[in-house]
Amino acid sequence: MLALPSTRLLLLFGESLPSSRLPNVSRKVWGQTSVRFVSQVNPDNGPLTLSSLGFKSAFEKTNKIKADKIERLDVPSEAPKSKVRGVGSNGIKTVKAVGVKKSLEIESAPFSAKSFSELGLPPLLLERLDTAGFTVPTDVQSAAVPTILKGHDVVIQSYTGSGKTLAYLLPILSEVGPLKKKSANGESEFEKKKEIDAVIVAPSRELGMQIVREVEKLLGPTDKKVVQQLVGGANRSRQEEALKKNKPAIVVGTPGRIAEISAAGKLHTHSCRFLVLDEVDELLSFNFREDMHRILEHVGRRSGADPRGSIAARRTIMVSATVPFSVIRAARSWGSDPLLVQAKKVMPLEAVSPSGPVNILKPTSGSDSSMRTQAALQSLPPALKHYHCVAKLQHKVDTLRRCVHALDAKCVIAFMNHTKQLKDAVFKLEARGMVAAELHGDLGKLARSTTLKKFKNGEVRVLVTNELSARGLDVAECDLVVNLDLPTDSIHYAHRAGRTGRLGRKGTVVTICEEPEVFVVKKLQKQLGIPIPACEFTEGKLNVIEED
Numbered sequence: 001m002l003a004l005p006s007t008r009l010l011l012l013f014g015e016s017l018p019s020s021r022l023p024n025v026s027r028k029v030w031g032q033t034s035v036r037f038v039s040q041v042n043p044d045n046g047p048l049t050l051s052s053l054g055f056k057s058a059f060e061k062t063n064k065i066k067a068d069k070i071e072r073l074d075v076p077s078e079a080p081k082s083k084v085r086g087v088g089s090n091g092i093k094t095v096k097a098v099g100v101k102k103s104l105e106i107e108s109a110p111f112s113a114k115s116f117s118e119l120g121l122p123p124l125l126l127e128r129l130d131t132a133g134f135t136v137p138t139d140v141q142s143a144a145v146p147t148i149l150k151g152h153d154v155v156i157q158s159y160t161g162s163g164k165t166l167a168y169l170l171p172i173l174s175e176v177g178p179l180k181k182k183s184a185n186g187e188s189e190f191e192k193k194k195e196i197d198a199v200i201v202a203p204s205r206e207l208g209m210q211i212v213r214e215v216e217k218l219l220g221p222t223d224k225k226v227v228q229q230l231v232g233g234a235n236r237s238r239q240e241e242a243l244k245k246n247k248p249a250i251v252v253g254t255p256g257r258i259a260e261i262s263a264a265g266k267l268h269t270h271s272c273r274f275l276v277l278d279e280v281d282e283l284l285s286f287n288f289r290e291d292m293h294r295i296l297e298h299v300g301r302r303s304g305a306d307p308r309g310s311i312a313a314r315r316t317i318m319v320s321a322t323v324p325f326s327v328i329r330a331a332r333s334w335g336s337d338p339l340l341v342q343a344k345k346v347m348p349l350e351a352v353s354p355s356g357p358v359n360i361l362k363p364t365s366g367s368d369s370s371m372r373t374q375a376a377l378q379s380l381p382p383a384l385k386h387y388h389c390v391a392k393l394q395h396k397v398d399t400l401r402r403c404v405h406a407l408d409a410k411c412v413i414a415f416m417n418h419t420k421q422l423k424d425a426v427f428k429l430e431a432r433g434m435v436a437a438e439l440h441g442d443l444g445k446l447a448r449s450t451t452l453k454k455f456k457n458g459e460v461r462v463l464v465t466n467e468l469s470a471r472g473l474d475v476a477e478c479d480l481v482v483n484l485d486l487p488t489d490s491i492h493y494a495h496r497a498g499r500t501g502r503l504g505r506k507g508t509v510v511t512i513c514e515e516p517e518v519f520v521v522k523k524l525q526k527q528l529g530i531p532i533p534a535c536e537f538t539e540g541k542l543n544v545i546e547e548d
């Protein structure tokens with residue numbers, strides 16, 4: 001666990017995060033050069049705006065808060081303990097101190113009853129998992145690994161921080177590269193060839209780099225060149241040279257760079273056996289459309305398509321915590337008998353209908369926007385606690401500071417929507433003695449990675465960032481996520497919130513909003529199926545406000 005100075009706070013702005021980590025800790029970071037709300041422009045789904053999600057001003061009127069019914073949540077040692085009540089994920093339940101966090105306890109670890117050895121993985125890979133500190137698979141890994149090993153195309157949906165990356169990496173490494181299963185004659189015949197065996201696509205370069213690090217961790221130092229990153233922002237000719245020289249079996253990259261190098265004839269993926277689309281709902285958004293089209297057409301041969309000579313069909317693996325029905329539709333058309341894999345359930349995609357039994361995919365009406373809304377259900381770790389706090393615009397940063405103190409949060413990610421305001425927030429926090437840093441697309445590559453390193457090392461307590469960090473960042477120690485600006489919709493809320501409470505750890509999400517925005521929080525609460533009670537921070541404590 002990182003030792004974080006108690007006075008430091010770090011806010012992240014949708015940028016790139018480095019991935020050095022503890023044994024079981026990875027970090028996802030976004031490294032685009034500007035703030036982008038990708039899903040807002042997906043023509044398949046319609047624009048994702050508050051109105052498209054059905055937010056109505058009438059909602060505003062329905063929620064009256066009774067300020068006189070305040071219940072104290074935080075119990076600093078010097079505070080009187082009477083009247084103090086904790087808030088469980090389903091409402092007020094237990095007596096405990098929310099604000100006195102010394103370490104990140106694991107509350108509902110998503111670990112499966114199975115062991116890695118039961119999943120049909122090769123012995124060498126099992127050894128490497130052990131060396132890397134992965135001892136028990138998570139539920140989604142237990143469900144996904146055997147399914148992919150059987151040759152199915154899959155859509156993997158499981159909540160943020162539940163281990164989806166290894167869920168697809170393990171079957172790939174079982175069949176590709178030096179750790180793969182031995183052949184009938186007992187030899188593990190890995191030989192370098194010109195063709196790529198697996199292509200993993202991620203929507204940001206930091207996420208791509210993080211996946212590379214996860215693969216390298218398992219490959220070990222001698223074989224780490226079996227994987228190569230092809231991400232934007234880095235020198236393209238060097239990447240092409242490395243492809244030629246190292247002949248990697250696995251490439252991981254961003255859509256633009258993969259498509260570019262492929263179009264230049266420098267990436268040979270015709271006989272590729274695995275195509276992974278990580279954060280698939282974002283990859284299928286309008287912004288990536290052309291590049292993704294090229295990738296889907298040129299990477300391997302999709303199952304069900306006309307056979308090209310003796311080339312075996314690729315397995316297409318689509319992954320996200322949020323899977324709208326548009327992804328299910330796409331997956332059906334690209335795969336042959338594709339399956340939906342969730343933590344404890346595997347079912348044919350054909351059985352998933354807009355009015356079907358899968359919660360995450362079940363829309364309340366037939367529109368694509370409502371289907372997207374429904375996709376946010378089941379995307380949140382169950383141990384997370386959610387609150388909202390009303391504050392005037394000019395007091396938001398101060399409220400954030402009081403929130404951090406009240407919860408004694410050590411590793412904080414604060415989300416905002418605009419770079420200028422984000423910078424101002426960092427300035428204000430620093431001026432009040434809280435170590436904060438900004439992370440956003442206007443920063444150079446070096447500045448971004450330095451900031452991230454500092455955040456990981458505990459030199460920065462609050463990372464202020466924007467939407468681009470919402471999906472990628474994996475910091476096990478992150479104990480608090482704060483929305484200083486409202487997310488665009490429930491899907492964005494879910495991904496932001498998912499930066500804390502990773503792998504069953506405790507985490508708190510606080511949305512600081514203005515009074516006229518409370519109806520949006522109420523709507524999010526309904527769409528996500530979670531309580532987001534009102535709270536305030538007084539006398540160094542988080543106080544939950546009971547509603548009428």
Ligand SMILES: Nc1ncnc2c1ncn2[C@@H]1O[C@H](COP(=O)(O)OP(=O)(O)OP(=O)(O)O)[C@@H](O)[C@H]1O
Binds near residue numbers: 023027159162321503
């Ligand atoms: N079996 C395991 N044992 C211990 N740690 C694990 C295991 N599987 C994954 N992890 C760790 O858990 C963390 C979260 O995993 P990962 O990033 O794959 O989650 P995710 O489901 O992809 O999250 P998100 O939806 O936010 O992208 C990572 O630090 C990863 O290294």
